Amino acid sequence: MNKSSDDTPLAQSEVQMRKGLLAYCVLLLLRDGKVYTSELIRALHHAELIVVEGTLYPLLNRLAKDGMLAYEWQESEQGPPRKYYWLTDEGKQLLADLKKVYHTLHTSVTTLEKESSHE
Amino acid sequence: MNEVTKIHLGRQAFTISTTAHHELRDYLDAIKQHVSDESVVDEVELRMVELLAEHGVSGEQVVLPADVTFLKEQLGDPKDFAEDGEAEPVTDAPTDSKRLFRDTDNAMLAGVAAGLANYFGVDVLIIRLLFVIATFAGGWGILIYVVLWLLVPEAKTSSERLQMAGKPVTINSLKEVVERADVKGAARRANNSLAGPVNTLFGAISKIIGICFVVIGSGLLLGLAGGATYAFLKSGVLLQDTAFPVGFKEHLLVYIAAAIAGIISLFIVLFGLSIYRRKWPIHAWITGTLIGLLLIGVAVGGALTADVVPQVRDRYNANVHTTTHTVKPFTTVNLNEIGNNETINYQTSATYSVSLQYYGHPDLSTIKASVSKGVLTINSQQFNWSRNCQALCIPNNYNLVITINSPNSPQVVDQNVGPDNINVPVPPSAPQVQ
Numbered sequence: 186m187n188k189s190s191d192d193t194p195l196a197q198s199e200v201q202m203r204k205g206l207l208a209y210c211v212l213l214l215l216r217d218g219k220v221y222t223s224e225l226i227r228a229l230h231h232a233e234l235i236v237v238e239g240t241l242y243p244l245l246n247r248l249a250k251d252g253m254l255a256y257e258w259q260e261s262e263q264g265p266p267r268k269y270y271w272l273t274d275e276g277k278q279l280l281a282d283l284k285k286v287y288h289t290l291h292t293s294v295t296t297l298e299k300e301s302s303h304e
Numbered sequence: 305m306n307e308v309t310k311i312h313l314g315r316q317a318f319t320i321s322t323t324a325h326h327e328l329r330d331y332l333d334a335i336k337q338h339v340s341d342e343s344v345v346d347e348v349e350l351r352m353v354e355l356l357a358e359h360g361v362s363g364e365q366v367v368l369p370a371d372v373t374f375l376k377e378q379l380g381d382p383k384d385f386a387e388d389g390e391a392e393p394v395t396d397a398p399t400d401s402k403r404l405f406r407d408t409d410n411a412m413l414a415g416v417a418a419g420l421a422n423y424f425g426v427d428v429l430i431i432r433l434l435f436v437i438a439t440f441a442g443g444w445g446i447l448i449y450v451v452l453w454l455l456v457p458e459a460k461t462s463s464e465r466l467q468m469a470g471k472p473v474t475i476n477s478l479k480e481v482v483e484r485a486d487v488k489g490a491a492r493r494a495n496n497s498l499a500g501p502v503n504t505l506f507g508a509i510s511k512i513i514g515i516c517f518v519v520i521g522s523g524l525l526l527g528l529a530g531g532a533t534y535a536f537l538k539s540g541v542l543l544q545d546t547a548f549p550v551g552f553k554e555h556l557l558v559y560i561a562a563a564i565a566g567i568i569s570l571f572i573v574l575f576g577l578s579i580y581r582r583k584w585p586i587h588a589w590i591t592g593t594l595i596g597l598l599l600i601g602v603a604v605g606g607a608l609t610a611d612v613v614p615q616v617r618d619r620y621n622a623n624v625h626t627t628t629h630t631v632k633p634f635t636t637v638n639l640n641e642i643g644n645n646e647t648i649n650y651q652t653s654a655t656y657s658v659s660l661q662y663y664g665h666p667d668l669s670t671i672k673a674s675v676s677k678g679v680l681t682i683n684s685q686q687f688n689w690s691r692n693c694q695a696l697c698i699p700n701n702y703n704l705v706i707t708i709n710s711p712n713s714p715q716v717v718d719q720n721v722g723p724d725n726i727n728v729p730v731p732p733s734a735p736q737v738q
Binding site: 222223226236237238239240242243246263264265266268 | 314315316335339341343344347348350351353354357377378379380381382384385386
């Protein structure tokens, strides 16, 4: 009953698109240095890339496991300790690769859109 | 609603309402089912602390269900925590075996009966009635209940509640619980051995039974209150003239017995109410105190009874006396002037005599036995053993026993047996003389 919109074709596709793009977006946010989880969440929220936070944790966890991200815990004056992430060299490489993939996709999609609008 | 408990999130302590605690624990359990790495859960907990702070809940304040709802909205459905391509995650224990837990969600008292009902798949009312029957059969019901209360753990987490209902612990079943498609529903659906109309019938019958219990219990309480008032008003003379001398222990025993009867009556009323309302009407700790008092009362009362009974018997025996008066020979006995409560015995003996067996120290001068013209006349109409008794008197068990001894079987004149002044045969109770 909550989130019955999950089942609509639109929602299903949207979820898949967001999931596919999320890794790229996270890497983008980390390209300039160390960022902690809550900041990431705030930025992604702001960009309307995530609705709920739950999806982010497994992603960060997997990227870290695969060696794309490094992290460290830091004490914080207000509130609990924070987990800061940054890109490893492999992560930077992945970002560059994903950038190419994204732009290729973007171009393809744009082309498709133009073609169909000509009809 | 008012009950709170402590919870640790990311090593920080929070005060949390029990309702919110249940919800939060279920939520975290569900997340744990979806993630492969415990550290994710730690991170989520830390994030919860942050979110709570942003939401205006700091260390001092109580976390309410609304705050947990807020956390859920922010963090999302437990299944969002699943990594892509991951199949249905591991189950704790593949439980097709049921486990016995106390079901506090459906509890009247501590959830023992509801838990047993889940375990055996029967309606909880049946278990409760068995407990009551066992309680009346020597108090076993209360004892078994208390023991199970102590031994059987409460179903705290969603997994435990599912195990209690005999449902497998899977992501979907957990989700069902977490989404508050609620456990009661899940558990009830799981052991739906009694179909709808039967349950309705049970409901109607249980209401009637409940009302009966309330009426019976209230009647007993009123009776006890009346008795106590009477005892208070008559406290000066009460028990003084009873059949045996009464000491401190006997008094105490009466009070304890009255208190036990009072508590049991109260429980009958409460039980009736609880059947009617499907909820135990008073706090568990008050119930516990009452049960404690009841057990103490039974123990002390039992010990006192064991102590007092032989003493009372000895004192009674020591107070039974017999006197024998020799009289002139007689051939006829006139019983027309005997009182109402005397027992007459006939015995064969070498001499003519009358024996009186009595209890305590009555005034025997009121009893006259004389022989004139061969007729023995016994007059005991002036004798009244209990003439001083004003309150609680039980004289009939201790009436005067008159034994008439003679060598030959006498003829008896008794207006209750035959016409006036006509000799009648010896009554069957008298022994025949050889």
